[in-house]
Amino acid sequence: MANGTIAANGKTFYEEGTTKAKTGLTAWIFSTDHKRIGLMYLSAISIFFSAAVIIALLMRLELIAPGKTIMEPQTYNSLFTLHGVIMIFLFIIPGIPAVFGNFFLPLQIGAKDVSFPRLNLLSFWIYIIGAFLVLLSLALPGGPIDTGWTFYIPYSVRSGTNISLAIFAAFVLGFSSILTGLNFITTVHRLRAPGMSWFKMPLFVWATYATAWIQIIATPVIGITILLVIIERFFGVGIFDPALGGDPILYQHLFWIYSHPAVYIMILPAMGVVSEIIPTFARRTIFGYRAIAMSSLAIAFVGYLVWAHHMFTSGISDAARIIFSLLTFIVALPSGVKVFNWVATMYKGSIDPKPPFLWVMSFIVLFSIGGLTGLVLGSLATDIHLHDTYFVVAHFHYVMFGGTGTIFFAALYYWFPKMFGRLYNTKLANIGVALFFIAFNLLYFPKFILGYMGMPRRYYDYLSEFTSLQLISTIGSWVMAIALIIVIGNIVHGIFRGPKSTSNPWGGVTLEWHTSSPPPLENFHEIPTVTHEPYDFSQLEEMKNE
């Protein structure tokens, strides 16, 4: 391990920055250090996530009983649109890659930073500008958007609200996503530590790498689509609006050609985190490393070919519906492989079910429910009935919130000591996971039943036969609020008041655990040379001397 000594002064990246200013706001917002950028994303994303949760709580309160409870229909329509836009574009798409990808991708491959640190800072700023435009669209005359996050035409051409600005914000946010993807791909290709061959990379790196390809290939499609909508709105050129001779179905195709792969942008990095946490707490190697790595690429590829399953009732041809149904079932297989391999990794391990591991167990159940109900929606006969009902709402909340959301917390609880050099309260963390799991099912499971009973989504009001299940769901939202306060409160308290942590409290062996916690500015006191497989726990003994 003699690749030149760097940053041997023992300072952490909190104490030493890349900017002239040593402390204060400018030392952060102009920092090109990938770790500081990751933490800035974390702060911004936490604010947006909390806002969208509060919006959701208000919506659930409105839906506690039929008829008006606390708001008018126009307000409700704006709220569900905002909830979707914020959660999708500002929380879950950037989510894990922007926060944990930024912080841990260079660490896990033994690099000092990403390939283009200044571009990385630019991505962050573009993200902030995009988020600011979303907020601006709320404040300007015309009013908050009310189209749903899908912006389906013709409604979005006719709505008098600030659609152009809001979708332009999505356009801007897209650039942030593309540049981050580009940066990560280059980093993985160029900056791996000596000895780290492709199949010695940690699986989180594989997942982030596969995600980055989707980001740079799929995102331009939504960018072009958004420009076309803006041209249509301002110049009256008939592209999508049938009143101008356009085709509204074409819009749906273009929208989902991006937005379905985007679903994999949301879930793949989460799967990568799961593949990190299970080996660490089972203290054995991952089962089927190559299958898991390759299934990420398979999902990224086949994920491009299933978009029209969002359109089974739109009037596309029968042949198209049948082909897309078949492909949708195929894309379920690599996800299944991952779940089986994760459970198999627990076999003959030495399992210490610490909070990050409990989050992963919760994830496996919730994500499996989400994935399996996806099969019901992939099947044509049943999708015709369930499309655009609460069944779909329940399904994607199980996948997105139960899947990615849960793993966002798992990642935070796993890498917390590395990021902050402190620990949170373990007992409270366990209570948080358990309460989250109960609240989650209380909140979303009734929606499966409501959907099968025929409750359509995006409804301000509903028939009286749906009342009791809606009530249970609303009560679930309150329990969820308590769970989130515990889960997030524990983290916030830990950051400022938590006890100091050792540099490797869980006994992890991937490269980020080979440096101090928090890491120094350029990550490693000495660039490591990789001789072991990523999850080879026999190195724990030698690591004690590092």
Place this chain on the structure above:
Amino acid sequence: MFPGPTSHVETVDFVFLYIVGISVILLLGITAVMIYFVFKFNRKKGHKPKDIHGSILLETIWIAIPTVLVLSMFYFGYIGYEELRDIPDDAMQVEVIARMWEWDFRYENGKVTKELYVPLSKPIKLVMESVDVNHSFYIPAFRIKEDVIAGKKNVLGFTPSRIGEYDVACAEYCGLQHSMMYTKVIVMPEREFEEWYANTEETAVEPENK
């Protein structure tokens, strides 16, 4: 299976229960094995962990079996869908016109109504178009829906097999009163329907915008 208000209901419910049945078995299996492992291989028991890198046999099995399962799910879904799309040529045709936020139904004899009246046991073919934004014609009790789009004639068929009134909802978000865009489909005995159909004066409603 319970007999539903159309024969298609039983088909859809069967496909649903087939997929859900398999899913529940898989879910319980995965969950049970995971929980068992966490207790059995708990660190407190002091086992020495064993690195198992994989097993070609196991991995082949859990790709092959799910492949067969999902292909069977696809097949049943496909068959059920074909049944829905198989609309006989002699089906009674009704034009459906959707606008924000109401439905019009136009019959071949020029009759126009706000609710859909159909005779028992006769195949019905709905030819649907929107005059403004996207809507979706959804009869939950019949397990069917199809989007209603401007400038495009989408088709939906069904054969009612039980007398009664069933809710029709709009399933594609269409603005302010989307959730109030309900109407009914009324299935009548054939003779009663004939009488109603012949009487062009009584229930006819002129659409407002045309």
